[in-house]
Amino acid sequence: MAERGSPASPILASAVAGAVIGAAGLAWWLLAEAERRRLAQRQRRSLTLSRLQGGSREGDDGVRRPLLERQLQHKVNELNRAIEDVRRQLETLSPEP
Numbered sequence: 001m002a003e004r005g006s007p008a009s010p011i012l013a014s015a016v017a018g019a020v021i022g023a024a025g026l027a028w029w030l031l032a033e034a035e036r037r038r039l040a041q042r043q044r045r046s047l048t049l050s051r052l053q054g055g056s057r058e059g060d061d062g063v064r065r066p067l068l069e070r071q072l073q074h075k076v077n078e079l080n081r082a083i084e085d086v087r088r089q090l091e092t093l094s095p096e097p
Helices: 008-052 067-093
Strands: none
Touching: 008 067
């Protein structure tokens, strides 16, 4: 190990400081790159969703609904009808006490 005051001490300290600064810079760059990719992915998803909705937006009066919302409502109604049918079938199968 180097003694105090030897020429190797400042070099070692500089090397350690450089490594720490380099690691911090790399970490910052990686975080910035991850954030940029996350925002780009969010923008792509938003654009895809907009295309799926047919580009229509609900007006202030609420008359026009996006295509995706209407399709979703239709599916929900179908599922509710199917659940009601199954409930009725189960009621007919269960013995009354």
